[in-house]
Amino acid sequence: MKLTKIDSGVLCDMGGCVKKAAYAVSMEGKPLFTRLYLCPDCAGQLKKLLDKELGGKKEVKNEKEVCRRDS
Numbered sequence: 001m002k003l004t005k006i007d008s009g010v011l012c013d014m015g016g017c018v019k020k021a022a023y024a025v026s027m028e029g030k031p032l033f034t035r036l037y038l039c040p041d042c043a044g045q046l047k048k049l050l051d052k053e054l055g056g057k058k059e060v061k062n063e064k065e066v067c068r069r070d071s
């Protein structure tokens with residue numbers, strides 16, 4: 001799975017959110033339309049929820065690196 005920073009004016013995929021997406025989450029080898037688009041707000045909230053739910057694991061440090069890998 002890959003997280004890509006985007007600036008293409010696509011809207012956030014979260015239900016009811018009308019903000020512009022800044023991130024796209026994609027599965028390697030899958031077509032682009034299967035990507036999940038997230039605005040910074042929803043991405044932040046999702047991160048908090050996931051941290052809480054998955055807790056304990058210290059793999060979050062790599063997050064910024066993953067964002068920069070743009071290909």
Ligand SMILES: [Zn+2]
Nearest residue numbers: 012017039042
């Ligand atoms: Zn959103």
